[in-house]
Amino acid sequence: MKRTHSCGQLRASDIGGEVRLCGWVRSYRDHGGIVFVDLRDRDGITQIVFDPTDSAERHELARQLRAEWVISVGGKVRPRGADRVNPKLPTGEVEVIATDLVVLNKADTVPFDxxxxxxxxxxxxxxxxxxxxxxxxxxxxxxxxxxxxxxxxxxxxxxxxxxxxxxxxxxxxxxxxxxxxxxxxxxxxxxxxxxxxxxxxxxxxxxxxxxxxxxxxxxxxxxxxxxxxxxxxxxxxxxxxxxxxxxxxxxxxxxxxxxxxxxxxxFPDQPLIMPYKQATDEYGIDRPDLRFEMKLRDVSEIAKASTFKVMTDTLAKGGVVKGLAAPGGAKFTRKEIDAYIAYAGDFGAKGLAWTKLENGQFAGGSAKFFDAAGQAALRERLGANDGDILFMVADEVDAANKALAALRCKLGADLKLYSPDAMAFCWVTEFPLLEFSQQEQTWVSKHHPFTSPRPEDLDKLETDPGAVLARAYDIVLNGVELGGGSIRIHSPEVQARIFKRLGISDEEAKEKFSFLLDALRFGAPPHGGIxxxxxxxxxxxxxxxxxxxxxxxxxxxxxxxxxxxxxxxxxxxxxxxxxxxxxxxxxxx
RNA sequence: GGGGCCGUAGCUCAAUUGGAUAGAGUACCGGACUGUCGAUCCGGUGGUUACGGGUUCGAACCCCGUCGGCCUCGCCA
Missing domain, CATH: 3.30.930.10 (Bira Bifunctional Protein; Domain 2)
Incomplete structure (x- = not known):
């Protein structure tokens, strides 16, 4: 019962050969006389022909076949003839005229095709x-x-x-x-x-x-x-x-x-390597989608001179105003703009300011809060062109980045700013080692507690924890994090300092991680991975x-x-x- | 834990927005047909409208709840 070929294999060069195929009945076409069966396995589809003049018994059996039955067919490969070739199938130049049919298993009516x-x-x-x-x-x-x-x-x-x-x-x-x-x-x-x-x-x-x-x-x-x-x-x-x-x-x-x-x-010869700070500044996120430009820009200085109270108040409280110019976005209707405002809201933005740049001037939305100089500055800073729409968020820097990053990705997709098969790889490096958790009111590892700080930053661990950079790296494709890793800590002393910084006591570290701390004392080489x-x-x-x-x-x-x-x-x-x-x-x- | 969308025949969908016996395609069953390839043609079977309440003369449609699916915020060192 062994197969001689898969169902995707036979070509014109196989014509004349005796073969045996096994697979599932994809479809059957019963013409009363001749019967066609498309036989499928994971490799492809081959057309099987049952001719009533060969064997009445076998032909009768072939007429019983139904979708997804499992069969084994022996037969001879023959050409289909020029007008009968199926160009949709790689095997479309040939068919197998059956000389043997074995039903290996029937199938109930399948729940779906x-x-x-x-x-x-x-x-x-x-x-x-x-x-x-x-x-x-x-x-x-x-x-x-x-x-x-x-x-x-x-x-x-x-x-x-x-x-x-x-x-x-x-x-x-x-x-x-x-x-x-x-x-x-x-x-x-x-x-x-x-x-x-x-x-x-x-x-x-x-x-x-x-x-x-x-x-x-x-x-x-x-x-x-x-x-x-x-x-x-x-x-x-x-x-x-x-x-x-x-x-x-x-x-x-x-x-x-x-x-x-x-x-x-x-895959690119040399993927772009981008520091974390640049990624968050320009894309608002540590996994930038580089299939399109549309960078985020800080417009705080310009907003400061505006009459937009939400912006000036936010700036007075130490926040920022960041924005972007979406190419071709001036065509958005009010309803579409409202949907973007709601979308930014889903990501924490309390508001989303907008204005269109049409016929050389700003129109609508928040344009009225900016004087001529302010408008010119916005236009220059955001690199806006005629036909663009400007979006701006005023908030704490992390919140503004988060909302604008999400908005940027949605706009990129909606405005078709990249081709569907574009692949943009990049590395993101120079991550902060720690971040302050508002929830736990303590410093926590951004990656994991075994990540090595850069040696030159070690002294800042106690004095300025947020400024310590990690020997960590992420690989990103189209705004999706594919993976990440770091050089690890191989010194028990440094590991202990990190645990201390994270508020993990000696006793707790000993209880939870003693096996690792022990191992680090017995000849740990410098190491890292991903x-x-x-x-x-x-x-x-x-x-x-x-x-x-x-x-x-x-x-x-x-x-x-x-x-x-x-x-x-x-x-x-x-x-x-x-x-x-x-x-x-x-x-x- | 929060928000949004959704649930009608085995499958994919419809039902003039609260109106009569819930329809169509496909699948399935029966019949016809010797070159189709999503075969075609004729006929037929198939429904707890996710589930439980409620409003109404009347509910697939409106209301409340439950269950399930998808997306998402939180979460994912």
Missing amino acids: PETAKDVAEETRLKYRYIDMRRPEMTRNLVVRSKIAQAMRRVLDARGFLEVETPFMTRFTPGGARNFLVPSRQHPGTFYALPESPQLFKQILMIGGLDKYYQIARCFRDEDLRADRQMDFTQLDVEMAFVTEQNIMEMTNEVMREVCTAAGKS ALGLDRIVMMMVGAESLREVIAFPKTARGICPLTEAPGTVSARQLRELHIAITAKPEKS
């Missing part, structure tokens, strides 16, 4: 994922994913990296995302935690002298899901000893170049709108798997064995 599943409710697609993935586009996504994973392994293996697995069942360590916990049966009242990343293990591998490590690792984070976030997701995790930031970035460039090649895309989000990379490479399109069995926004209906309840006995008592009623039985 795999060919048109793109239009089916996503929940239904996920419930019947095995049908959905017969759809060529879905198959292709998983094929590209596999090719990308192989490309990563190929590059790293060739460069002498070791693939090492780290445990899923590990110890809870504080900080970062909420962990999934696994109760211990053998040790009542204790829990394993699923790792949010293999961070500590890969550092310990470096201390262990493994030198160059990688892993395509699953990570687990119990946070709310989004189009680009799953509770379990995959990272290419890499760590190297005796390296600088440049070494890691070069290695990553090489990996990404091979990944892009595997996906039929291109983690790249595999799911996001595949999503970007295939142009998908959601991570779920590139994950075989993803979960819904509320963390449900429609296929298995996970999570589910367990028996009272299982709970007893785990020493677990349920205090809440389950949502469903």
Whole structure:
């Protein structure tokens, strides 16, 4: 019953050959006499012909065939003839005249047609994922994913990296995302935690002298899901000893170049490297979308001389006024402008000032608050041209950046400021090591507490924590963070200073991280690494709108798997064995 | 935890905005047909309008609640 070819393989050069194909019936066309079947496997489609004059019995069986039945067909490859070629199929020049037909399995009426599943409710697609993935586009996504994973392994293996697995069942360590916990049966009242990343293990591998490590690792984070976030997701995790930031970035460039090649895309020879400050100043965010310009500009000085009270008051309180000029935005209707104001509001903007530049002068909105000199200055500062619309936000600098960054991305998409297949990679570096958490009223790590500060900034750790820059770097594509990493702290003394700065006491550090602190004392080499989000990379490479399109069995926004209906309840006995008592009623039985 | 959009046949959608027996395409079943390729033609089966209340002479449509999906804010060191 073995196949001689896949269903996407046969060409004119195969004419005359005896073949056997296996696959799923995509469609059947019964002409009363002759019967055509389109046979599909993951490689393609081949037309099978059943001729009643060959065998009445086989022809009768062929007439029974229905969509998605699984069959095996033996036959001979023959040309279709010039007027019968199907240009839509790579195999369209040939067909297989069947000499044998075996029904391997029938199929119930399928809940939806795999060919048109793109239009089916996503929940239904996920419930019947095995049908959905017969759809060529879905198959292709998983094929590209596999090719990308192989490309990563190929590059790293060739460069002498070791693939090492780290445990899923590990110890809870504080900080970062909420962990999934696994109760211990053998040790009542204790829990394993699923790792949010293999961070500590890969550092310990470096201390262990493994030198160059990688892993395509699953990570687990119990946070709310989004189009680009799953509770379990995959990272290419890499760590190297005796390296600088440049070494890691070069290695990553090489990996990404091979990944892009595997996906039929291109990667720049030398991706742009942008300091964090420039990214936030000009794009309002640490992951700038460089497919289009439209930079943010600080217009505080100009606004100060205006009569716009909201702006002058904000400036008086130490805030800023920033803005941008959207090319061609003067055509927006009042309704569209209101929608942008509401959109900026979703991202925290209390207001959004606007004015249009038409026929050489400002018109409408907030133009009236600026005198001629002010208007000229705005125009110059924002690089505005006739036909543009100006948007401005007055707020604290972080809030203004956040709202304008979101607005900028929406305007870029709405105004079609870039081509749909544009790919703009860049590195963002020189991140602050720490940021002040208003919520916790303390300094917290921007990346993670094992990130090395720049040596020249070390002295500022106690005096001016916000000014300490980290040896960290993020790689960004089209405004999406593909991954990030850092050079780590390898000195126990520096690590202790960081913990102290973060308000983690010696006792707490000892209790939570003793294994790492111990390891750092036994010959830790300088080391650093990076983690790249595999799911996001595949999503970007295939142009998908959601991570779920590139994950075989993803979960819904509320963390449900429609296929298995996970999570589910367990028996009272299982709970007893785990020493677990349920205090809440389950949502469903 | 908050906000927005959505839920009608297996699937994709409609129902003149509160009006009569909830329709169409597709799938499925039956029939016809020897060159189709989303085959075509004829006929047929198929509905707790997500669920539970309410308003009304009358509800797919309006109101309240619940469940589910998507997007999003918070959250994701």
